Amino acid sequence: MTVITPEIVREHGLSPDEYDRIKQLLNREPNFVELGVFSVMWSEHCSYKSTRAHLRKLPTTGPLVIQGPGENAGVVDIGDGDAVIFKMESHNHPSFIEPYQGAATGVGGIMRDVFTMGARPVAMMNALRFGAPDHAKTRHLVSGVVAGIGGYGNCMGVPTVGGEVNFHPSYNGNILVNAMCVGLARTDKIFLSAAKGSGNPVVYVGSKTGRDGIHGATMASAEFNEDSEEKRPTVQVGDPFTEKLLLEACLELMATDAIIAIQDMGAAGLTSSSAEMGDKGGSGIELNLDRVPQREENMTAYEMLLSESQERMLMVLKPGREPEAERIFAKWELDFAVIGVTTDTKRLVIKHKGAVVADMPITALSDEAPVYQRPFERKAAPKATQPAFDAARPVMASLLRLIGSPDLCSRRWVWEQYDTTVMADTVQVPGGDAAVVRVHGSNKALAISCDVTPRYCKADPFEGAKQAVAECWRNMTAVGATPLAVTDNLNFGNPQRPEIMGEIVGGIDGIGEACRALSFPVVSGNCSLYNETNGEPILPTPAIGGVGLLKDVRRMATVAFKRAGDALLLVGDTKGHLGQSIYLREIEGREEGAPPPVDLAAEKRNGDFVRGLIEQGRLDTVHDISDGGLLVAITEMAMAGSIGAELTFGDAAIALLFGEDQGRYILALPASEAARVLGEAKAAGVSMSSLGVTGGDRIAVKGAGDAPLAKLRAAHESWFPALMSGGELPPVN
Amino acid sequence: MKSAVIVFPASNCDRDAQTALAEITGTPPHMVWHAETEVPDVDLIVIPGGFSYGDYLRCGAMAAQSHIMRDVMKKAEAGVAVLGICNGFQILTESHLLPGALLRNADLKFVSRPVELVVDESQSAFTRKYSKGERVRFPVAHGEGNYFADEETLNRLEGEDRVVFRYAPGDNPNGSARNIAGILNEKRNVLGMMPHPERACDPLLGSTTGRPLFQSLIDTLS
Numbered sequence: 001m002t003v004i005t006p007e008i009v010r011e012h013g014l015s016p017d018e019y020d021r022i023k024q025l026l027n028r029e030p031n032f033v034e035l036g037v038f039s040v041m042w043s044e045h046c047s048y049k050s051t052r053a054h055l056r057k058l059p060t061t062g063p064l065v066i067q068g069p070g071e072n073a074g075v076v077d078i079g080d081g082d083a084v085i086f087k088m089e090s091h092n093h094p095s096f097i098e099p100y101q102g103a104a105t106g107v108g109g110i111m112r113d114v115f116t117m118g119a120r121p122v123a124m125m126n127a128l129r130f131g132a133p134d135h136a137k138t139r140h141l142v143s144g145v146v147a148g149i150g151g152y153g154n155c156m157g158v159p160t161v162g163g164e165v166n167f168h169p170s171y172n173g174n175i176l177v178n179a180m181c182v183g184l185a186r187t188d189k190i191f192l193s194a195a196k197g198s199g200n201p202v203v204y205v206g207s208k209t210g211r212d213g214i215h216g217a218t219m220a221s222a223e224f225n226e227d228s229e230e231k232r233p234t235v236q237v238g239d240p241f242t243e244k245l246l247l248e249a250c251l252e253l254m255a256t257d258a259i260i261a262i263q264d265m266g267a268a269g270l271t272s273s274s275a276e277m278g279d280k281g282g283s284g285i286e287l288n289l290d291r292v293p294q295r296e297e298n299m300t301a302y303e304m305l306l307s308e309s310q311e312r313m314l315m316v317l318k319p320g321r322e323p324e325a326e327r328i329f330a331k332w333e334l335d336f337a338v339i340g341v342t343t344d345t346k347r348l349v350i351k352h353k354g355a356v357v358a359d360m361p362i363t364a365l366s367d368e369a370p371v372y373q374r375p376f377e378r379k380a381a382p383k384a385t386q387p388a389f390d391a392a393r394p395v396m397a398s399l400l401r402l403i404g405s406p407d408l409c410s411r412r413w414v415w416e417q418y419d420t421t422v423m424a425d426t427v428q429v430p431g432g433d434a435a436v437v438r439v440h441g442s443n444k445a446l447a448i449s450c451d452v453t454p455r456y457c458k459a460d461p462f463e464g465a466k467q468a469v470a471e472c473w474r475n476m477t478a479v480g481a482t483p484l485a486v487t488d489n490l491n492f493g494n495p496q497r498p499e500i501m502g503e504i505v506g507g508i509d510g511i512g513e514a515c516r517a518l519s520f521p522v523v524s525g526n527c528s529l530y531n532e533t534n535g536e537p538i539l540p541t542p543a544i545g546g547v548g549l550l551k552d553v554r555r556m557a558t559v560a561f562k563r564a565g566d567a568l569l570l571v572g573d574t575k576g577h578l579g580q581s582i583y584l585r586e587i588e589g590r591e592e593g594a595p596p597p598v599d600l601a602a603e604k605r606n607g608d609f610v611r612g613l614i615e616q617g618r619l620d621t622v623h624d625i626s627d628g629g630l631l632v633a634i635t636e637m638a639m640a641g642s643i644g645a646e647l648t649f650g651d652a653a654i655a656l657l658f659g660e661d662q663g664r665y666i667l668a669l670p671a672s673e674a675a676r677v678l679g680e681a682k683a684a685g686v687s688m689s690s691l692g693v694t695g696g697d698r699i700a701v702k703g704a705g706d707a708p709l710a711k712l713r714a715a716h717e718s719w720f721p722a723l724m725s726g727g728e729l730p731p732v733n
Numbered sequence: 734m735k736s737a738v739i740v741f742p743a744s745n746c747d748r749d750a751q752t753a754l755a756e757i758t759g760t761p762p763h764m765v766w767h768a769e770t771e772v773p774d775v776d777l778i779v780i781p782g783g784f785s786y787g788d789y790l791r792c793g794a795m796a797a798q799s800h801i802m803r804d805v806m807k808k809a810e811a812g813v814a815v816l817g818i819c820n821g822f823q824i825l826t827e828s829h830l831l832p833g834a835l836l837r838n839a840d841l842k843f844v845s846r847p848v849e850l851v852v853d854e855s856q857s858a859f860t861r862k863y864s865k866g867e868r869v870r871f872p873v874a875h876g877e878g879n880y881f882a883d884e885e886t887l888n889r890l891e892g893e894d895r896v897v898f899r900y901a902p903g904d905n906p907n908g909s910a911r912n913i914a915g916i917l918n919e920k921r922n923v924l925g926m927m928p929h930p931e932r933a934c935d936p937l938l939g940s941t942t943g944r945p946l947f948q949s950l951i952d953t954l955s
Contacts, residue, residue, distance in 0.1 A: 242787075244745065331768075420845055
């Protein structure tokens with residue numbers, strides 16, 4: 001038996017205080033196996049020990065919420081007996097160490113979270129953050145991550161329908177790979193993880209267990225340094241073929257009533273799945289590791305319990321239903337083994353080679369895990385004064401620069417590697433405000449979007465997080481969907497530093513405020529902390545993944561201009577806020593100022609008005625205004641529809657054209673209808689003004705000249721391929 | 734028209750083919766599991782897209798050795814129409830029902846986007862509702878769609894009017910020889926193609942130019 005020294009405790013990521021607490025809870029020293037189990041269960045990744053106290057403040061309920069946070073994913077009612085099940089999760093650390101496998105297994109893991117609840121995954125999204133484009137590792141990471149996401153999702157036959165890609169030097173040593181999965185189930189066929197009852201068989205299905213990914217959860221809960229590359233063996237290896245079989249086999253078994261509880265083996269594998277199932281069911285679990293299907297010889301109990309081998313599930317079946325379940329898994333050529341039984345002891349008991357190798361109260365692993373009220377410092381919000389800029393710069397030259405800049409250029413290079421149309425229900429592919437995926441066999445559709453603007457969050461975590469929620473809500477609205485609920489993926493630095501903890505608290509509070517105001521509850525989520533390398537934290541990045549519902553997909557809007565001669569209307573107030581704007585960064589070369597404030601009441605008023613027009617079938621062309629401001633949004637609409645625009649609203653001031661004021665949309669609609677809409681907006685208290693008309697083959701701004709669409713498109717499309725082929729990039733400030 | 738869709742482990746366009754066939758022919762297809770030994774008596778067998786057997790060994794290589802393919806080959810020999818889409822095309826070349834091979838895309842990346850195709854042969858059971866030279870728009874989604882055959886085979890395919898679909902000039906997504914997107918066998922009852930006509934049958938999805946392919950089959954086979 002290995003003697004447990006302070007050195008070994010530290011290597012397991014546990015503090016001396018935490019080790020003392022374990023001894024108290026057990027009334028003895030843990031053995032080496034138990035120490036391993038505690039180390040993963042009490043890791044930040046599994047226990048949320050730094051954030052749990054703050055996450056409780058988030059709104060998580062609503063009339064349509066069937067299941068909020070705490071299960072594998074959130075569940076929302078979408079009518080007619082249908083439910084949407086979704087969650088977003090990070091795979092940041094593994095993806096930096098081994099981008100293809102890290103990203104691929106991130107996709108596989110989040111899909112399991114969704115289909116373990118009984119849903120067929122119908123759409124994937126991802127939010128990716130990379131370092132500076134010219135950083136030595138960036139191209140390698142982008143190509144590996146994108147190929148990994150595609151490699152896994154494409155094989156699963158689930159369309160990847162959109163996401164975000166940003167570049168910023170703060171991610172040089174710590175990229176972010178957040179994957180979101182959305183699935184559909186029937187409301188009366190939702191499966192939970194509570195292992196209720198005693199004497200029920202505990203069944204292992206899927207791939208065999210190997211020595212891969214041991215201590216992945218612990219790795220994901222520590223900062224990086226220059227030795228991080230040595231952690232490559234802790235990254236799991238994905239096999240989407242097996243996962244596809246596992247998906248079909250699980251759904252086939254779920255069509256029966258044989259399952260009591262089911263849970264995927266994700267971070268911390270067998271350990272965390274069994275402990276969580278026992279914890280939620282108020283039961284105990286006894287496992288015999290000799291029966292675990294093994295890929296390698298002579299695995300120890302420690303290795304088997306902490307392995308993060310992929311494509312595995314743990315189920316509790318009704319007694320006597322094993323043969324029927326086994327037949328289904330045999331058909332799909334997957335391993336099936338009864339490895340244990342539920343008990344009434346509330347203990348997790350592990351046997352191996354005839355001996356009890358671990359015996360712990362389950363609550364010690366879950367409820368009794370430490371919760372920290374870590375000290376935090378909220379820095380004062382920056383002053384909202386307009387940053388200095390050169391008012392005489394030529395507008396059209398700046399537009400050309402912006403539309404081909406790293407954060408605004410086309411992501412075609414990325415999404416053309418994802419199968420966007422498999423399942424034949426993708427109504428809006430990447431490139432619009434939100435992806436739209438039809439509910440198979442109906443006229444309903446889901447709108448999906450991932451959003452956050454990390455530079456805003458760095459400047460003001462509270463306003464920035466509010467903005468992330470508001471932008472997501474706006475993207476749902478812009479296609480005509482009613483926003484339903486969100487999943488959040490909170491990516492931050494080291495919570496043991498008060499200034500980082502301040503960003504976390506500010507971010508969570510901002511999300512809470514916006515979600516409450518917009519009736520947009522948080523139904524699932526994930527925290528990824530310790531995103532630092534050599535003490536350099538990432539920009540705070542609370543990614544928000546939203547899902548909305550279109551009751552009739554035939555009444556939907558897209559960003560593309562559809563007719564020449566349409567009137568262009570601007571919804572929302574334009575004050576010309578340049579602080580933290582892309583314009584300030586790309587053109588003036590400065591990241592400074594306050595992010596644009598979000599007026600949640602105006603946000604809701606404007607959005608409800610726009611959605612109403614789409615639902616009435618009167619409006620089919622809408623784009624929200626976000627990064628880059630008004631003129632960039634107009635240009636995106638023009639490029640998408642290959643129809644130009646002429647802006648005649650009178651003031652060609654830089655701040656008005658490129659400022660990033662919130663709560664705004666551009667609408668294009670026939671002139672006769674526009675006059676009516678302007679009147680209705682006034683009556684509804686919605687700020688609206690005329691911008692100009694669509695038509696021609698260029699973007700023209702009265703008083704500022706024009707630029708041909710072809711030239712703008714060439715700039716927009718060329719940056720990403722140039723980056724990835726090692727070509728010459730336009731100069732960066 | 735009666736049809737069947739073969740389902741291999743990790744086929745993933747089987748439901749898409751099923752939906753299109755049910756909607757356009759009015760009769761749901763038989764879904765035939767790979768471990769079965771006989772395809773029911775049908776007019777059309779569809780081998781759908783996906784990653785059969787996880788693309789292990791080579792795309793389509795394992796599926797070509799499956800039980801059900803022996804019967805598909807027998808039925809193809811007897812004149813039953815067979816349509817292989819994407820991975821189905823790969824399975825057909827691996828089974829030697831069609832000549833040539835599908836290599837990795839020339840740029841080594843998976844490609845997913847709508848492509849413009851030219852209908853090069855409208856005198857087949859699969860394309861008689863199109864006219865020669867007509868442009869259609871189907872999505873592609875594959876990593877190994879780069880059609881390759883020796884010069885003699887390519888000359889013969891062209892000489893016998895067996896190249897049914899070509900990528901429009903400038904829109905070849907994978908570097909295939911002579912822009913080939915879909916070909917017929919010698920008896921003209923087996924068509925393999927990389928693009929997905931079954932994803933181009935619904936106006937909401939952006940293109941309905943795949944429907945005439947299924948309507949051609951109904952006209953010919955019913």
